[in-house]
Amino acid sequence: xxxxxxxxxxxxxxxxxxxxxxxxxxxxxxxxxxxxxxxxxxxxxxxxxxxxxxxxxxxxxxxxxxxxxxxxxxxxxxxxxxxxxxxxxxxxxxxxxxxxxxxxxxxxxxxx
Amino acid sequence: xxxxxxxxxxxxxxxxxxxxxxxxxxxxxxxxxxxxxxxxxxxxxxxxxxxxxxxxxxxxxxxxxxxxxxxxxxxxxxxxxxxxxxxxxxxxxxxxxxxxxxxxxxxxxxxxxxxx
Numbered sequence: 001x002x003x004x005x006x007x008x009x010x011x012x013x014x015x016x017x018x019x020x021x022x023x024x025x026x027x028x029x030x031x032x033x034x035x036x037x038x039x040x041x042x043x044x045x046x047x048x049x050x051x052x053x054x055x056x057x058x059x060x061x062x063x064x065x066x067x068x069x070x071x072x073x074x075x076x077x078x079x080x081x082x083x084x085x086x087x088x089x090x091x092x093x094x095x096x097x098x099x100x101x102x103x104x105x106x107x108x109x110x111x112x
Numbered sequence: 113x114x115x116x117x118x119x120x121x122x123x124x125x126x127x128x129x130x131x132x133x134x135x136x137x138x139x140x141x142x143x144x145x146x147x148x149x150x151x152x153x154x155x156x157x158x159x160x161x162x163x164x165x166x167x168x169x170x171x172x173x174x175x176x177x178x179x180x181x182x183x184x185x186x187x188x189x190x191x192x193x194x195x196x197x198x199x200x201x202x203x204x205x206x207x208x209x210x211x212x213x214x215x216x217x218x219x220x221x222x223x224x225x226x227x228x
Contacts, residue, residue, distance in 0.1 A: 032215045049214065049216055099146070102156050
């Protein structure tokens with residue numbers, strides 16, 4: 001079983017709609033959760049971090065964490081063509097372990 | 113804040129030569145830096161974790177004698193690919209972690225290495 005799982009997509013969403021990206025993780029002891037955006041040919045860019053259950057909003061982005069169900073999601077409101085990218089979910093297993101475990105990413109395409 | 117730079121952004125070298133890639137945290141001190149490799153259409157693969165003033169910790173399957181990592185200061189880590197071969201051609205990306213209590217990693221722009 002993969003430690004961090006994401007649907008590889010591609011996920012196509014009309015411009016202006018809400019894009020919903022999901023991620024599940026296997027280690028119940030995981031403490032920190034991150035969403036990175038990676039444009040083709042570029043390096044990942046941190047867009048959201050979340051550490052406790054519930055929602056965290058930052059502009060058009062909302063991260064949701066449910067530790068009991070072991071999933072974390074990212075919602076993008078009012079999707080724009082510039083949001084078209086691969087979104088990587090990353091999990092830090094436990095305090096003291098600095099490494100992040102990345103999912104394989106979900107490719108998102110916003111259709112104008 | 114939390115800007116990480118890498119140099120060079122791309123490099124072409126001949127098989128058998130060595131290439132050094134620099135990773136710098138520009139506006140913060142990085143207790144830990146990480147080196148990743150990414151092949152086309154694949155996810156990030158962690159190669160090693162680098163702490164300032166100590167030896168790097170390599171992931172299983174990564175040859176430490178081939179990929180030399182030096183973390184000389186809180187703002188600079190280098191990766192040297194020794195005796196490069198065409199199969200080492202890849203996108204090498206570093207990241208850095210800040211000194212606070214979170215585990216956020218900030219990535220450099222990456223270095224595209226082509227070995228001919």
